[in-house]
Amino acid sequence: MSQETSSKGEDDKKRRHIRIALAGNANVGKSVIFNQLTGLHQHIGNWPGKTVERAEGTLSYRGYTIDVLDLPGIYSLSTYSIEEVISRQYIAVEKPDVVVNVVDASVLERNLFFTIQLLEIAPRMVIALNQIDMAEKKGIKVNHEKLEKLLGVPVVPTIAPRNVGIEELVEKVIEVYEKDVRPLFTLKCGPEVEARIEKLSALLREIKSPYPPRWMAIKLLEGDEEVEKIVYSEKPELEQVVKALGAEIEEIHGHSVSSVIASERYNLANRIARECTEQLIRKRRGFIEKLEEATVHPVLGYMIMAVVVAALFYGVFRFGDFVTALLESLFDMVKVAYDGWFGTGFLATLIWDGIIEGLIAGITIALPYIIPFYIALSILEDSGYLPRIAFLMDAAMHKIGLHGKGFIPLILGFGCNVPAILGCRIMETDRERLICGFVASLIPCAATSVIVMGLVATYMGTNWAIALYILDFAIILLLGRIAFKAAPGEPVGLIMEMPAYRRPTISVTASKTWFRLQDFIFTAFPIMIAGNFVIQISSLLGLLDVAEKVMSPVIVGWLGLPAATGITLTFGILRKELTLILLASLMGTTNFAAVMTPVQMFVYSTVVMVYIPCIATIAVLIKEFGYKRTLIITLVEIGFAILLGGVLYRILGILF
Amino acid sequence: MPSRSVQDYLKAIYHFNEMGLPAKTSEIASLIGVSPPSVTEMMKKLEKRGYLQYTPYRGAYLTEEGWSAAEKVMRKHRLLERFLTDILGIDKEKVHEQACELEHSLSDEVEEALCRVLKHPDTCPDDGKMIPPCSKEVSSCLECVEMRRRVRKGRELVPLTALNVGEEGVIAFIRGGRAAVQRLMDMGLTQGTRVKVLASAPFNGPLELMVRGANLAIGRGLARRIFVKAATP
Numbered sequence: 018m019s020q021e022t023s024s025k026g027e028d029d030k031k032r033r034h035i036r037i038a039l040a041g042n043a044n045v046g047k048s049v050i051f052n053q054l055t056g057l058h059q060h061i062g063n064w065p066g067k068t069v070e071r072a073e074g075t076l077s078y079r080g081y082t083i084d085v086l087d088l089p090g091i092y093s094l095s096t097y098s099i100e101e102v103i104s105r106q107y108i109a110v111e112k113p114d115v116v117v118n119v120v121d122a123s124v125l126e127r128n129l130f131f132t133i134q135l136l137e138i139a140p141r142m143v144i145a146l147n148q149i150d151m152a153e154k155k156g157i158k159v160n161h162e163k164l165e166k167l168l169g170v171p172v173v174p175t176i177a178p179r180n181v182g183i184e185e186l187v188e189k190v191i192e193v194y195e196k197d198v199r200p201l202f203t204l205k206c207g208p209e210v211e212a213r214i215e216k217l218s219a220l221l222r223e224i225k226s227p228y229p230p231r232w233m234a235i236k237l238l239e240g241d242e243e244v245e246k247i248v249y250s251e252k253p254e255l256e257q258v259v260k261a262l263g264a265e266i267e268e269i270h271g272h273s274v275s276s277v278i279a280s281e282r283y284n285l286a287n288r289i290a291r292e293c294t295e296q297l298i299r300k301r302r303g304f305i306e307k308l309e310e311a312t313v314h315p316v317l318g319y320m321i322m323a324v325v326v327a328a329l330f331y332g333v334f335r336f337g338d339f340v341t342a343l344l345e346s347l348f349d350m351v352k353v354a355y356d357g358w359f360g361t362g363f364l365a366t367l368i369w370d371g372i373i374e375g376l377i378a379g380i381t382i383a384l385p386y387i388i389p390f391y392i393a394l395s396i397l398e399d400s401g402y403l404p405r406i407a408f409l410m411d412a413a414m415h416k417i418g419l420h421g422k423g424f425i426p427l428i429l430g431f432g433c434n435v436p437a438i439l440g441c442r443i444m445e446t447d448r449e450r451l452i453c454g455f456v457a458s459l460i461p462c463a464a465t466s467v468i469v470m471g472l473v474a475t476y477m478g479t480n481w482a483i484a485l486y487i488l489d490f491a492i493i494l495l496l497g498r499i500a501f502k503a504a505p506g507e508p509v510g511l512i513m514e515m516p517a518y519r520r521p522t523i524s525v526t527a528s529k530t531w532f533r534l535q536d537f538i539f540t541a542f543p544i545m546i547a548g549n550f551v552i553q554i555s556s557l558l559g560l561l562d563v564a565e566k567v568m569s570p571v572i573v574g575w576l577g578l579p580a581a582t583g584i585t586l587t588f589g590i591l592r593k594e595l596t597l598i599l600l601a602s603l604m605g606t607t608n609f610a611a612v613m614t615p616v617q618m619f620v621y622s623t624v625v626m627v628y629i630p631c632i633a634t635i636a637v638l639i640k641e642f643g644y645k646r647t648l649i650i651t652l653v654e655i656g657f658a659i660l661l662g663g664v665l666y667r668i669l670g671i672l673f
Numbered sequence: 674m675p676s677r678s679v680q681d682y683l684k685a686i687y688h689f690n691e692m693g694l695p696a697k698t699s700e701i702a703s704l705i706g707v708s709p710p711s712v713t714e715m716m717k718k719l720e721k722r723g724y725l726q727y728t729p730y731r732g733a734y735l736t737e738e739g740w741s742a743a744e745k746v747m748r749k750h751r752l753l754e755r756f757l758t759d760i761l762g763i764d765k766e767k768v769h770e771q772a773c774e775l776e777h778s779l780s781d782e783v784e785e786a787l788c789r790v791l792k793h794p795d796t797c798p799d800d801g802k803m804i805p806p807c808s809k810e811v812s813s814c815l816e817c818v819e820m821r822r823r824v825r826k827g828r829e830l831v832p833l834t835a836l837n838v839g840e841e842g843v844i845a846f847i848r849g850g851r852a853a854v855q856r857l858m859d860m861g862l863t864q865g866t867r868v869k870v871l872a873s874a875p876f877n878g879p880l881e882l883m884v885r886g887a888n889l890a891i892g893r894g895l896a897r898r899i900f901v902k903a904a905t906p
Binding site: 092093095097123124125126127130157240268269270271272273275276279280283287309310313314315404407408409410411412413415420421509510511512513514515516517 | 713727728729846850851852853854855856857858859860861863864865866871872873874875876877878879881884885886887888889890891892893894895
């Protein structure tokens with residue numbers, strides 16, 4: 018589009034700036050290449066309006082400024098996942114100057130299936146043939162010169178973690194950009210399909226669209242909804258033509274067109290892969306393969322998983338607890354100093370309680386857990402162990418309408434819901450992310466557990482505490498199932514790659530953690546501070562007494578709780594511990610048995626467990642799912658908690 | 674219970690598959706006495722319902738489901754033929770048509786009674802073809818059990834979940850929603866692809882497969898809908 022040669026000076030300026038996109042399957046070492054290219058000059062955020070990570074960075078090389086965008090790891094350019102749609106739109110609409118297709122040499126055939134699809138959109142392209150060391154360990158040697166010849170696209174062999182071939186890759190990118198090398202490659206299907214693709218693409222030439230006509234023709238025949246929208250809005254009469262052509266192909270082959278075309282692509286990928294790979298004589302089975310087998314073993318696999326998950330949980334929360342305690346005592350000292358400095362007047366209190374307190378809450382509650390969690394998650398992802406956990410837990414997770422990958426976020430939810438909801442990104446589709454996030458927000462976190470222990474276990478006995486947990490899990494099961502039914506979209510079972518184990522690189526882990534953390538602070542902190550501000554200011558202005566009166570029909574009438582709990586529950590939104598701490602101060606005693614009946618304690622704890630995600634959780638829910646969905650989740654949980662609490666109050670009233 | 678016309682189609686395809694041959698559209702058309710286009714349309718319907726698998730220019734093969742539905746009708750048909758000739762003494766040439774009419778209204782109970790009265794016959798009278806065994810495991814009828822095994826050997830399509838760890842198969846077809854099938858194909862599970870089962874998670878968990886040099890995990894529910902021809906490694 019913008020490649021016309023302009024005047025010399027402007028041209029020079031333009032030429033120094035290259036935009037490249039990294040595209041490829043998941044687990045091919047794309048993020049390592051991204052990291053090698055950009056180092057500390059990167060930014061991790063979200064694609065606008067999507068729960069998909071967008072990593073961008075810049076690199077300066079020989080007077081060129083190269084903007085690098087790391088597209089999500091995908092297997093195809095269809096519309097199965099949001100990542101696929103984002104990627105193809107980016108490549109076709111934003112038109113990066115060069116697309117770097119990162120290809121895993123050890124799984125060449127499957128990677129080439131994606132390469133062939135990229136070539137159909139025909140951007141300027143360079144292939145990074147990555148992980149050649151791992152391929153050789155598996156006994157596969159790829160002849161990159163032959164591959165280059167067969168595809169008509171420059172191929173650079175790389176070993177990203179060791180920085181092998183990265184400079185050559187950049188050189189190639191510049192060369193392709195300067196010489197404006199376009200791939201001349203088309204997937205030729207069988208004659209009966211080819212004739213129909215050509216007939217259709219001839220009809221599509223006048224359609225205004227960023228996609229090439231031939232590509233659109235193939236996509237229309239495959240039944241791609243996005244392309245259908247583009248084309249049929251302009252030429253609705255084509256719908257009949259596409260249907261007829263598709264029916265003809267189906268008649269000949271007896272299978273759906275998408276199946277026929279996928280087979281054609283794979284046949285080609287298979288031919289190319291076979292021609293340029295050489296099978297070396299394999300050494301004995303290595304340690305890695307034995308580990309791969311052991312970690313999915315029906316007995317040993319679960320034992321290893323139990324150890325890893327326990328270590329992860331323990332590590333994240335021990336570290337978190339320790340740092341939280343440390344920071345809290347630090348901030349207590351700051352508070353003392355602050356009071357000494359500014360006094361405890363209205364304004365000073367307002368500034369501290371309304372603004373600084375919110376910031377402190379963010380720093381002391383969320384960050385100490387999120388940092389180790391991000392590190393752990395990054396290691397789990399990059400090492401290739403995460404899919405193994407998903408494999409082992411898939412059957413169990415299906416009971417609550419999720420598949421195996423959801424296990425990690427849910428387990429983490431028992432410590433803190435915030436990292437749990439952030440972890441829901443490992444699910445592929447939007448639908449699964451939403452269900453997972455909803456269920457994670459229901460998991461009783463460490464703070465909630467403190468309340469259950471402090472009230473129910475202490476005053477009613479351990480059995481009642483256990484009963485409450487069982488009740489809670491039943492609720493999670495129930496609401497999870499309902500969410501599974503109610504969430505839009507087609508449920509898809511588990512389909513995932515089990516990548517070979519790799520050593521995670523420190524630089525990738527560190528930079529991922531650092532840049533993800535930045536993103537978290539920028540998006541979640543303002544919401545937490547604002548939420549805190551609203552509640553504190555209402556408290557200072559005496560609005561809470563009004564709120565207490567307004568809530569009392571529900572709190573006292575329906576739930577049978579003391580009126581003061583209306584206030585404690587409101588403050589509990591800031592942090593759940595406050596529901597117990599404030600209760601003690603409002604009631605003027607820590608002997609709760611004197612002021613509350615066992616039924617009230619049980620009902621109160623149940624409501625606290627379910628009623629609302631805390632402000633930090635709400636902030637991440639908004640960050641991940643947007644305001645509307647967060648509002649729905651919050652309202653559903655409040656409504657359900659009130660309903661359940663009232664029913665429990667009446668049932669337990671009979672028992673006691 | 675499939676409708677009457679569906680039963681007739683299943684029977685016709687069974688007729689060819691039984692001899693190890695695929696059922697071609699033209700042959701089915703002449704056998705049932707309908708036009709080839711309406712056969713094609715029906716075949717699509719039947720494939721959608723999971724009764725058969727259709728390959729162009731080659732013809733149709735019944736799936737597990739289709740096979741047992743067809744077997745049930747065939748068994749009734751041939752038992753009736755025996756009954757009509759042996760007990761009622763009706764002319765061999767006439768029994769086929771008569772049985773075609775009666776088979777659709779025969780209850781399972783009557784079928785069982787017929788089998789008993791006829792003393793578990795093996796073949797039908799008009800062309801000497803085998804009567805498909807009943808769907809129950811009849812211990813007193815050893816031959817019946819043996820025959821069942823023999824008939825089934827001709828047909829090798831099994832869901833992926835039927836393979837043991839270490840076994841291989843070639844994908845014949847995948848049943849399921851558009852998104853799931855598309856995704857499976859994108860991951861390399863296209864028709865004719867050889868897959869090997871590497872591991873199987875307990876409690877009906879997923880299978881780990883080797884597909885085109887990559888390791889994939891597929892949920893059990895999806896794996897049940899992937900039909901393969903068992904292959905020797």
